[in-house]
Amino acid sequence: xxxxxxxxxxxxxxxxxxxxxxxxxxxxxxxxxxxxxxxxxxxxxxxxxxxxxxxxxxxxxxxxxxxxxxxxxxxxxxxxxxxxxxxxxxxxxxxxxxxxxxxxxxxxxxxxxxxxxxxxxxxxxxxxxxxxxxxxxxxxxxxxxxxxxxxxxxxxxxxxxxxxxxxxxxxxxxxxxxxxxxxxxxxxxxxxxxxxxxxxxxxxxxxxxxxxxxxxxxxxxxxxxxxxxxxxxxxxxxxxxxxxxxxxxxxxxxxxxxxxxxxxxxxxxxxxxxxxxxxxxxxxxxxxxxxxxxxxxxxxxxxxxxxxxxxxxxxxxxxxxxxxxxxxxx
Amino acid sequence: xxxxxxxxxxxxxxxxxxxxxxxxxxxxxxxxxxxxxxxxxxxxxxxxxxxxxxxxxxxxxxxxxxxxxxxxxxxxxxxxxxxxxxxxxxxxxxxxxxxxxxxxxxxxxxxxxxxxxxxxxxxxxxxxxxxxxxxxxxxxxxxxxxxxxxxxxxxxxxxxxxxxxxxxxxxxxxxxxxxxxxxxxxxxxxxxxxxxxxxxxxxxxxxxxxxxxxxxxxxxxxxxxxxxxxxxxxxxxxxxxxxxxxxxxxxxxxxxxxxxxxxxxxxxxxxxxxxxxxxxxxxxxxxxxxxxxxxxxxxxxxxxxxxxxxxxxxxxxxxxxxxxxxxxxxxxxxxxxxxxxxxxxxxxxxxxxxxxxxxxxxxxxxxxxxxxxxxxxxxxxxxxxxxxxxxxxxxxxxxxxxxxxxxxxxxxxxxxxxxxxxxxxxxxxxxxxxxxxxxxxxxxxxxxxxxxxxxxxxxxxxxxxxxxxxxxxxxxxxxxxxxxxxxxxxxxxxxxxxxxxxxxxxxxxxxxxxxxxxxxxxxxxxxxxxxxxx
Numbered sequence: 001x002x003x004x005x006x007x008x009x010x011x012x013x014x015x016x017x018x019x020x021x022x023x024x025x026x027x028x029x030x031x032x033x034x035x036x037x038x039x040x041x042x043x044x045x046x047x048x049x050x051x052x053x054x055x056x057x058x059x060x061x062x063x064x065x066x067x068x069x070x071x072x073x074x075x076x077x078x079x080x081x082x083x084x085x086x087x088x089x090x091x092x093x094x095x096x097x098x099x100x101x102x103x104x105x106x107x108x109x110x111x112x113x114x115x116x117x118x119x120x121x122x123x124x125x126x127x128x129x130x131x132x133x134x135x136x137x138x139x140x141x142x143x144x145x146x147x148x149x150x151x152x153x154x155x156x157x158x159x160x161x162x163x164x165x166x167x168x169x170x171x172x173x174x175x176x177x178x179x180x181x182x183x184x185x186x187x188x189x190x191x192x193x194x195x196x197x198x199x200x201x202x203x204x205x206x207x208x209x210x211x212x213x214x215x216x217x218x219x220x221x222x223x224x225x226x227x228x229x230x231x232x233x234x235x236x237x238x239x240x241x242x243x244x245x246x247x248x249x250x251x252x253x254x255x256x257x258x259x260x261x262x263x264x265x266x267x268x269x270x271x272x273x274x275x276x277x278x279x280x281x282x283x284x285x286x287x288x289x290x291x292x293x294x295x296x297x298x299x300x301x302x303x304x305x306x307x308x309x310x311x312x313x314x315x316x317x318x319x320x321x322x323x324x325x326x327x328x329x330x
Numbered sequence: 331x332x333x334x335x336x337x338x339x340x341x342x343x344x345x346x347x348x349x350x351x352x353x354x355x356x357x358x359x360x361x362x363x364x365x366x367x368x369x370x371x372x373x374x375x376x377x378x379x380x381x382x383x384x385x386x387x388x389x390x391x392x393x394x395x396x397x398x399x400x401x402x403x404x405x406x407x408x409x410x411x412x413x414x415x416x417x418x419x420x421x422x423x424x425x426x427x428x429x430x431x432x433x434x435x436x437x438x439x440x441x442x443x444x445x446x447x448x449x450x451x452x453x454x455x456x457x458x459x460x461x462x463x464x465x466x467x468x469x470x471x472x473x474x475x476x477x478x479x480x481x482x483x484x485x486x487x488x489x490x491x492x493x494x495x496x497x498x499x500x501x502x503x504x505x506x507x508x509x510x511x512x513x514x515x516x517x518x519x520x521x522x523x524x525x526x527x528x529x530x531x532x533x534x535x536x537x538x539x540x541x542x543x544x545x546x547x548x549x550x551x552x553x554x555x556x557x558x559x560x561x562x563x564x565x566x567x568x569x570x571x572x573x574x575x576x577x578x579x580x581x582x583x584x585x586x587x588x589x590x591x592x593x594x595x596x597x598x599x600x601x602x603x604x605x606x607x608x609x610x611x612x613x614x615x616x617x618x619x620x621x622x623x624x625x626x627x628x629x630x631x632x633x634x635x636x637x638x639x640x641x642x643x644x645x646x647x648x649x650x651x652x653x654x655x656x657x658x659x660x661x662x663x664x665x666x667x668x669x670x671x672x673x674x675x676x677x678x679x680x681x682x683x684x685x686x687x688x689x690x691x692x693x694x695x696x697x698x699x700x701x702x703x704x705x706x707x708x709x710x711x712x713x714x715x716x717x718x719x720x721x722x723x724x725x726x727x728x729x730x731x732x733x734x735x736x737x738x739x740x741x742x743x744x745x746x747x748x749x750x751x752x753x754x755x756x757x758x759x760x761x762x763x764x765x766x767x768x769x770x771x772x773x774x775x776x777x778x779x780x781x782x783x784x785x786x787x788x789x790x791x792x793x794x795x796x797x798x799x800x801x802x803x804x805x806x807x808x809x810x811x812x813x814x815x816x817x818x819x820x821x822x823x824x825x826x827x828x829x830x831x832x833x834x835x836x837x838x839x840x841x842x843x844x845x846x847x848x849x850x851x852x853x854x855x856x857x858x859x860x861x862x863x864x
């Protein structure tokens with residue numbers, strides 16, 4: 001701001017100069033703008049449009065304009081997809097699966113385990129803590145394909161499965177984990193990746209707690225559990241809220257690992273909403289691709305995504321980031 | 331004395347010591363048992379909570395107006411894990427209660443811990459007896475006794491009205507086979523132990539010189555296993571005593587490693603499998619199924635020549651490298667330019683572009699995959715551009731991934747630029763340098779750590795990417811290593827797991843090496859940038 005006033009005498013700069021400065025700014029933004037236009041805005045409109053069409057393998061076309069302008073009843077079916085979605089025999093189950101998957105992964109792993117790891121690693125030797133946290137990042141950088149390969153082998157049937165090898169050692173009967181308990185493993189394998197997000201956020205929050213506070217409670221003779229309960233947790237309120245909201249949204253739309261693990265299982269047993277959209281529209285495994293119907297599923301998530309992202313970005317970071325730029329005029 | 335080290339705490343420690351000395355042994359045992367019972371109660375509440383949740387979850391789809399049942403296993407798994415761990419936690423808590431005493435009088439602490447451990451074990455064992463778990467568990471049984479003879483397994487006793495009685499077996503019958511497979515005593519016992527309740531075992535018996543096939547139902551019978559009872563008691567005492575002398579500093583390490591067991595096992599398998607002929611569980615085995623079979627044969631894929639339908643690993647690696655590098659360069663370039671403009675310039679629409687970036691940063695881009703399929707298809711129709719950035723091209727795949735990482739990148743880059751004092755830049759601008767030149771020559775060199783971090787992050791996510799290459803490519807023309815690996819697991823032909831493990835390790839290696847060297851830069855980015863995945 002100071003510079004704005006300093007420059008005031010020169011404020012009578014010609015309009016062309018100001019226009020050129022603006023143009024430079026837009027020039028710097030252009031590549032990002034084009035990508036956002038092509039891969040966020042147009043798709044957002046497109047998916048709304050697709051959801052009112054009955055585009056499928058049988059009447060496939062990529063000519064969106066033709067579809068839109070011809071008013072061809074072969075394509076435009078208006079609300080039919082949504083009616084069909086609400087009447088879908090599997091939809092209640094998929095909806096319930098989604099809630100169950102998001103809540104249990106979020107509470108047990110992304111928040112619960114993340115908090116436990118960050119508490120444990122901040123109360124041991126610094127270097128050791130760093131080492132353990134680095135190990136927890138490993139699942140995140142492992143390619144999904146390789147990561148799922150490992151888990152499939154853990155749950156495989158005898159004699160190949162690792163869990164079943166332990167069963168054999170303990171003299172217990174063989175169990176079919178892949179078919180029998182897929183949810184346990186889907187939640188676990190997603191949770192082991194998700195935990196590291198909370199871990200990093202919580203760790204930096206714990207480390208930024210003033211040492212005086214912890215020392216004071218130490219002098220008062222508190223135990224570790226008492227310090228966690230009465231000093232650390234109350235100070236983690238905001239990071240907790242942030243992790244919960246952000247991870248709810250990303251869990252709601254993350255289906256990659258379920259897709260790789262069992263494609264959602266037989267009879268949609270492990271299908272979540274985002275996977276349902278993907279399976280109906282893009283999965284080549286189910287021969288008949290129904291882009292229109294899949295889009296109707298996706299639209300629900302797009303709307304939830306836009307609303308939630310707007311709300312929580314306003315709550316968390318907006319104020320801090322819209323500060324005025326350093327060099328206003330030059 | 332421990333107290334002498336902390337003179338400031340001496341007074342309170344002395345009071346504590348006095349209290350311990352005054353307390354009778356019975357009183358101390360009582361306190362230890364009490365804390366163990368509290369832990370048991372806590373665990374039991376957890377079990378009850380999850381047991382209550384289970385029928386709720388089961389009934390939920392019905393509430394939503396559909397008769398479909400949800401197979402719910404997670405709550406059950408948690409409840410049984412809690413049940414399993416409860417006694418051990420109780421023994422531990424019982425011993426931990428006496429750690430204060432151990433500071434003054436170790437022997438007495440151990441004595442009390444042994445006593446209290448035994449009491450707690452008796453209590454838990456009684457509880458288990460009531461609920462028929464642990465050593466009192468229901469075991470599959472045929473309700474008869476038998477012994478090995480030279481001709482076969484002789485039935486020596488039958489419970490009246492039991493399942494064997496109902497099936498028509500009599501004392502003196504000779505069991506010679508299960509179904510068609512001849513059996514001995516050990517084989518028969520194993521078969522029974524591994525059978526499910528209410529299933530039937532077909533016993534081939536010899537009676538008066540005639541053979542007969544008798545199906546007998548397996549029923550649950552509560553037996554008191556002496557070995558688990560004694561073993562359980564010893565374990566309880568051991569845990570109680572160990573908790574007294576356990577060095578407290580080790581607890582976080584042990585807990586940490588326990589939590590990580592599934593991960594460690596998974597990665598261990600990956601390494602073992604890639605160097606062995608076959609694996610059974612975690613053990614490498616050879617063709618005959620015996621321990622051994624170490625081989626480098628799984629790595630032959632590195633030297634195999636490619637064909638048009640089955641490209642060599644190097645073609646795939648090149649694809650992956652091109653996509654990852656392209657992604658890295660584009661993410662850096664585009665987001666640093668936009669970040670610069672947002673950090674340093676004022677222009678109409680700045681505020682809205684900034685809030686847009688923030689909203690997009692939170693918005694889950696994967697929901698747009700279906701629509702982007704059509705965008706890429708249409709871009710593919712554009713002459714020249716379409717050949718490089720359309721559907722089923724490396725460029726197109728890279729562009730989509732760049733766009734998905736962009737909100738994060740722009741946001742991070744703006745943060746990096748904001749932290750740089752603008753004196754140098756301002757003097758450059760006053761001296762007449764263009765904005766572009768200032769950006770390129772003055773500012774970019776100053777945010778090198780930021781560029782390094784974002785670049786590595788983008789490269790790693792491009793290298794391991796699965797979903798987008800899988801969705802927007804056909805066949806193997808643009809397949810990345812991740813797509814290649816998953817294609818080989820889903821083929822109808824039997825999967826060569828060990829070769830896949832080797833390919834997986836090969837795919838992981840570069841990322842792992844980069845990660846080891848750059849983890850300090852990366853840790854913070856992963857907190858801000860986890861789009862798409864959980």
